[in-house]
Amino acid sequence: MNQPVVDAMSRPAVAHGFRLQWEAAQNAHVLLYPEGMIKLNTSAGEILKRCDGATTIADITVDLERAFAASGLSADVMRFVTFAVEKKWLKILA
């Protein structure tokens, strides 16, 4: 099965069977799935929580740059989203 092409206009969403939530006890976002858990670092958590299936990667990047007063994040965001799609944490909607 081919991986979907990920580009700036892709709209990623957390995949079926996965759930993203903030865990105060771990001071981190975690991604929960059948009998497993991935503890996310800050940037991974901030990207994933913006993956709502409606927002494009380009808009996610703009939002992150504004939230963290940063610039030039697009390559990092694209790299992580591509990784997360490969890991099946994210699916791409159109």
Place this chain on the structure above:
Amino acid sequence: MVENSRVNAPERPVSAPAKPGPPLWLLLELTYRCPLHCVFCYNPTDFARTAAELDTDDWLRVLRQARALGAVQLGLSGGEPLTRDDLEPIVAEAHRLGFYTNLITSGVGLNEARLRALKEAGLDHIQLSFQDSTQQMNDFLSSTRTFDLKSTVAALIKQYDYPMVLNVVLHRLNIDHVEEILEMALRFGADYVELANTQYYGWAWHNREQLLPSRDQVERAEQTMKRFRERVGTRMQIYFVVPDYFERRPKACMNGLGSIFLTIAPDGTALPCHAARMLPGLEFPNVRDTSIEDIWYGSASFNHFRGEAWMKEPCRSCPEKTRDFGGCRCQAYLLTGNAANADPVCDLSPYHHLVTEAVARAERPLSKVPRLGPEEKPLVFRSERNSSRLFLKPDEN
């Protein structure tokens, strides 16, 4: 960036911290009652002596207390958890609290009405066990006629859009069917398949001589699994739980006792692993009279095997102790009589020969199944009757 704490195979072992972290993983064994009679069950063989099961309010209190400490993955298991008629309210409360809820079931008792109610309660996932790819062997190994029923349940799980995990416990009598088992899983549309080589505790320990495969069987199964994995790619993920008797280093069992796992047995006994009740000299606390916080952080039995102070040689001076924590305490106890010894799976253990001798005995030719050869003692099926008859002293019956 990520920590993966999958139960069977932590990919990034961590050394035990000075102050333990929270019990991230909570396993509720809601009951020992089970319609199946599997020969490889890890439940204690003397379960017939277990005191009355906790009631609904007890379980809900456990959920609230554990969640407040940071527990987030919840396993609902048994026995067969569907024999509890309060499974739905337990799932609903767990969901409300923010647990990721996993139902670990044989499928017996899971009709469409119940599946719909569980979905509405917020159940996240169902792990369905099969004993084999064939009706004959499935039904023989579980001592029931359940294969067709399980197949129906598998279809229902897909219909209700749950992620599907199929779990098949592998051993001498079915490990040669790995290809057929994986084909069956693909046919059902499973997202994950766990090929769980038998771990020898409880009923499986009692039946070990009949269940332990030969090395050749294990190697063929692993090759078959790898070929299959290449063929299907990522659409079905296959986990192969390593049969530790064939290894030279022990598993990092439970990521170290008391580090992330908390099991509550049907009678409310709190355990750092579902088999730990067998460990001698430890008084495990009960949730009927002790809070989860006191149990996890304060009880002597949960602190006993934390850190390294309990270790003996060769573990104490071994550089690998921070990786595997000396292996499994229950296996050390079962094989050597002392739970503080190195897990004898390790070839540095002076008792390693106990493992290699068992493996050598497994090299004998396979007898026809289900008809066992005359040289083999009979398999003992997990049942209330066998538990009472074989494993309790007369005055306990």
